[in-house]
Amino acid sequence: MVYLTLGFLLLFALLAVLLRDILLSVLSLAAVSALLSIAFYQLNSPVAGAFELSVGAGLITVLAVLTISFVQKRKEKRQAGAVLWVVLSLTVAALIFFLFQALWPQALANVFPKTAWGDVGEVLWKVRLFDLLPQILVILAAVLGILALLRKEGENKEK
Amino acid sequence: MNLWPFVFALFTLGIFCLLTRRNLVKILIGLELLSKGATLALIWSGILRNSLAYTQSLAVIVIAIEVMVVAIFLALVYAFHEKSSSLDTDDMRRLKG
Numbered sequence: 001m002v003y004l005t006l007g008f009l010l011l012f013a014l015l016a017v018l019l020r021d022i023l024l025s026v027l028s029l030a031a032v033s034a035l036l037s038i039a040f041y042q043l044n045s046p047v048a049g050a051f052e053l054s055v056g057a058g059l060i061t062v063l064a065v066l067t068i069s070f071v072q073k074r075k076e077k078r079q080a081g082a083v084l085w086v087v088l089s090l091t092v093a094a095l096i097f098f099l100f101q102a103l104w105p106q107a108l109a110n111v112f113p114k115t116a117w118g119d120v121g122e123v124l125w126k127v128r129l130f131d132l133l134p135q136i137l138v139i140l141a142a143v144l145g146i147l148a149l150l151r152k153e154g155e156n157k158e159k
Numbered sequence: 160m161n162l163w164p165f166v167f168a169l170f171t172l173g174i175f176c177l178l179t180r181r182n183l184v185k186i187l188i189g190l191e192l193l194s195k196g197a198t199l200a201l202i203w204s205g206i207l208r209n210s211l212a213y214t215q216s217l218a219v220i221v222i223a224i225e226v227m228v229v230a231i232f233l234a235l236v237y238a239f240h241e242k243s244s245s246l247d248t249d250d251m252r253r254l255k256g
Contacts, residue, residue: 002160002162006162006165006199009165009169010165010168010169010172013168013169013172013192013195014172016176016188016192017172017175017176017180017185017188017189017192022182022184022185022246025184025185025188026184026188029188029191029192032191032192032195033195036195036198036199039199040202040218043202043203043206044206044211045202045205045211045214045215045218047215047216047219048198048202048215048218048219048222051218051219051222051223052198052218052222055222055223055225055226056195056222056225056226059226060191060225060226060229063226063229063230063233064184064187064229064233067184067233067236067237068184070237070240071236071237071240071246072246114211115211115212115215119212120212120215120216120219122212123212123213123215123216124216124219127213127216128216128217128220131220132220135220135223135224138224138227139223139224139227142227142228142230142231143227145231145234146230146231146234149231149234149235149237149238150234150237150238
């Protein structure tokens with residue numbers, strides 16, 4: 001079952017690279033993130049899966065679509081065919097998943113080692129505290145960097 | 160079961176995208192694919208070494224840093240577009256030296 005998920009993941013990754021329209025590429029990348037989070041869940045890594053789904057498929061997609069909407073004027077009429085392709089591929093992928101689960105339920109048998117949510121938290125806050133704090137600082141520095149980049153010219157002069 | 164071919168394929172696609180595309184958002188997509196390949200490699204190596212809790216904690220941090228990289232990259236894209244009204248990397252040559 002993981003092979004099927006990762007196969008679709010590669011298909012959407014290929015679409016993300018090859019599609020000419022950058023908005024559709026970003027949406028394909030969101031599908032890649034969603035499929036990767038399903039694969040993580042199948043690999044008994046629910047914490048990484050939840051993070052990948054919320055951050056990879058959610059936040060990054062929103063940020064990218066927002067930026068594209070600022071920098072690009074879209075020509076709606078020319079996009080209909082390409083949008084249809086992406087929607088069709090997603091529908092076919094979901095259908096194949098459903099059929100695969102219905103026809104071969106034994107394929108869902110999970111053979112990977114199990115981890116509890118608490119185990120990951122314990123490792124994160126106890127074993128890895130030394131590098132976790134600098135990484136929080138890195139994230140704060142990145143936020144300041146973004147604010148500096150998006151500052152309008154002459155903003156300080158007006159004050 | 161072996162997931163290394165999928166990791167390799169994701170890396171290949173990411174590097175191909177980085178090397179052949181000139182649109183800045185496409186380059187970001189290449190970076191993202193590389194990062195997703197790295198995260199998958201982390202989780203798979205955790206399964207192979209039976210230390211899934213540790214590698215999951217690493218993957219969580221990788222994802223958090225990934226979103227910061229994306230945010231800074233997109234802010235750069237926006238700032239560059241404000242200056243030059245373009246997303247083409249060829250137009251960035253005037254930044255050199």
